[in-house]
Amino acid sequence: MMNKGLEVIEPPICFALSPDEIDVLVHPQSIIHGMVEFSDRSVVAQLGSPDMRTPIAHCLGWPDRNHRAGRQARSRQDRPAYV
Numbered sequence: 001m002m003n004k005g006l007e008v009i010e011p012p013i014c015f016a017l018s019p020d021e022i023d024v025l026v027h028p029q030s031i032i033h034g035m036v037e038f039s040d041r042s043v044v045a046q047l048g049s050p051d052m053r054t055p056i057a058h059c060l061g062w063p064d065r066n067h068r069a070g071r072q073a074r075s076r077q078d079r080p081a082y083v
Contacts, residue, residue, distance in 0.1 A: 004024050011017045025035075030050035037043050048054060057066040 004026070007024050008019060008022055011022050012019060031047050033046045033048050035043055035045040060066070
């Protein structure tokens with residue numbers, strides 16, 4: 001949960017936002033990694049597998065992409081649930 005603190009600290013520095021413009025949400029399935037709401041109220045989300053293999057492989061392979069890193073077996077738990 002420490003990374004949630006960074007998610008509040010980084011946007012004001014990187015994007016000139018005030019802390020009041022940032023909401024931190026915890027997605028129980030850990031599939032939604034980030035969402036941006038635009039002025040027209042549309043939302044774009046970044047979704048991914050709920051483990052760190054893909055982001056670690058991305059960092060280790062930079063600037064190239066490791067195309068095998070994201071190929072993990074998908075289970076029913078890897079699908080977002082809507083309430």
